[in-house]
Amino acid sequence: MAWENKTEPNDFILLGFSQFWEVRLVLFIIFLLLYMATLFSNILVLLAIFQEPRLFNSPMFFLLGHLAFLDLGISSFAMPRALVDFLTQHQVISFQGCMAQLFFLHLFGGSEMILLMFMAYDRYVAICHPLHYASRMSRHHCIGFVLIAWSFGLLHTSVQLGFAVNIPFCGSNHVDSFFCDMPLLIKLACMDTYLLEVMMAANNGILTLVSLAALLLSYGLILYTICSRGTPGGTSKAISTCTSHLIVVSMYFGPIMFIYLQPNIHSLFDKVLSVFYTSVTPFMNPTVYALKNKEMKAAMRKLLTKRSGVFSTQIVTIQPGGLFCWKPNKKSLPLKASLNPMSLTRSVVARVEKGFIEPRDRLGTNN
DSSP: OOOTTOOOOSEEEEOOSOSOHHHHHHHHHHHHHHHHHHHHHHHHHHHHHHHOHHHHTSHHHHHHHHHHHHHHHHHHSSHHHHHHHHHSSOOEEEHHHHHHHHHHHHHHHHHHHHHHHHHHHHHHHHHHOGGGHHHHTOHHHHHHHHHHHHHHHHHHHHHHHHHHHTOOBOSOOEESSSSOOHHHHHTTBSSOOHHHHHHHHHHHHHHHHHHHHHHHHHHHHHHHHHHHHTOHHHHHHHHHHHHHHHHHHHHHHHHHHHHHSOTTOOOHHHHHHHHIIIIIHHHHHIIIIITTOHHHHHHHHHHHHHHHTOOOSSOOOOOOTTOOOSSOOGGGSOSSOOSOHHHHHHHHHHHHHHTSSOOGGGSSOOO
């Protein structure tokens, strides 16, 4: 591949979806509502998890909180600028701004692929190997999973950015989308892009296919394990949950595979597909992964009640329901202990029997 006569353009022009004012106004309203709903739902998930110790100390919700943060990044790397472009004729983005969009898109996107794989592994261990859940999904392991996800995302985006900054641009500087991405920038190169397309497809394809294969394998093993136990009620619930997860996963991975594995083909359909993994999926993830969970709904209700200043006589509590935590829930202890040791002992024992306090022997490693 020859990189001679490389020229760096001063800026690019994002063409967006349409040049007609009426169409852009309708798109502005739709994307504004979608973006606001995405911000609200994901920020609510983050606050509910990190302000509720019982959820924050649960491996499943710890990973879910990081997923919500990544969804905020994916939905925000280009959408605020696109909303402004819908209302103005100024659709010019600098070369540095274009490279920044490319960097954050693949950083958040690559990290989310790996994180979704670890979240599926979490459910697999919880359902298929419950006795080993405490040891396999310890706090140190979950922190390691998050660091691995971010490391792969950083490596992935570094490769993409390394390709992009070395492309010799010449001629047209019109990017046929509402954000900058590699398949679109390749079309502006004044060189033979075959080798570059192969390397880009390999970089994206390996990450996407490995993550998708691990996800499908985890959910397949989950369904097989539940069906083999012969519990009709649990089976139907598990099938419903896995189906909703797989639908969202397919809406995220499907467009990515279609766009990046054939970079030499681009059409209006590609623009529509790009909306799915940059806007629709970040909006749907909280609904599928969080709002179907009783503990999460209770924490959100408690948070909204506290923030709105509405004081209710009914205290919203999170029922134990088998939720594994790294630490006992210290907030469930009485605020003021009685000076009588015997009454204090009876109170603690009673709360342990009711499930409000998890004995320490439950939190150890199960073999």
